Amino acid sequence: MSLRYAVLAALLEGEASGYELSKTFDVSLANFWPATPQQLYRELERLAGDGLVRARTVQQERRPNKRMFTLTEAGRAELSAFAAQMPKRPAALRDELLIKVQAMDGGDPEITRALIEERMGWARGKLGRYRRVRDRLLDGRTEEEFLRTAERVGPYLTLMGGIALEEENLRWCERVLAVLARRRDTAPSGAVPGPDR
Secondary structure, eight states: OOOHHHHHHGGGGEEEEEEHHHHHHHITTTTTTOHHHHHHHHHHHHHHHHTTTEEEEEESSSSSEEEEEEEHHHHHHHHHHHHHHHSOOOOOOOHHHHHHHEEEEEEEEHHHHHHHHHHHHHHHHHHHHHHHHHHHHHHHOOOHHHHHHSSSHHHHHHHHHHHHHHHHHHHHHHHHHHHHHHHHHHHTTTTOOOOOO
């Protein structure tokens, strides 16, 4: 159900095609609500059917026609009502890597090290994208000036959350790698280290 509101919130930026909306999701919403282009297109059709967005077809030469979507007044009202409600439940972390780390004892620590290093690469990549988006939003202004004068600050505030999450991911990964290195360096030759105490 929340994808519905994530799409409505993305359309606060203005009229967009499904393709443009998927790009918006990629850079401004993926840090907290990822969605595939197919999910977005299906949701846009549902929203149009419910009268919450309006769709119009734009004729194009040498390209397929495209549909452009805008919020209706009913869509704005529903989004405002949603934004005023407390979330039904707190966020839950579901991360396959954490299960693998939980189960690593007795296995090959080099495999865990490789998985952590891969996660660090993902986190650095996302952090780089988020920082580029931040720089584009700030457009030469200081953060304080932007937050005081910008027409909309919601996208920036959620971006700050995404940046903080990836920075924390990197800190955790660095800590895990340090623990693995210390255990490797202190283990007797040929022994597999037991649980860290």
